[in-house]
Amino acid sequence: MKLPRSHGSRIYLLHLVAVAVGLVLVATGPWRAGVVVIGASFLVAAAFRLVIPLDHTGMLRVRGKLFDVVWMSFLGASLVLLAIIVPS
Structure with a gap:
């Protein structure tokens, strides 16, 4: 597998992997940990x-930087706060 050339695209792919791991955690039980991830x-x-710069x-850019x-x-x-505030 060839990695993307831009740093932002690599970070975007790592972000997608982290979101997938979080979704697996949410689906398998420890939902708070998944939402925090x-x-x-x-x-x-x-x-x-x-x-x-x-x-x-790369793919990390959607609109303007701000x-x-x-x-x-x-x-x-919001997601981290949600995981902390919602009672179990």
Whole structure:
């Protein structure tokens, strides 16, 4: 398998793997851990989107940098907060 050339595309693929792992955790029982993994992967992707230069963002770039960082940070923080707040 050949990896993508841009750093952002590699990070995007790692983000997808983390989301898949989180979904497997949600489906198999420890849903809180799965939701935290998914939320944390969004926060990490947002941080990388903030620091990676524009010509290396690849698939990590959806819209403008500000939109991407704010949206992924909001999603990540919301999911982590959801996992903490929802009673068991």
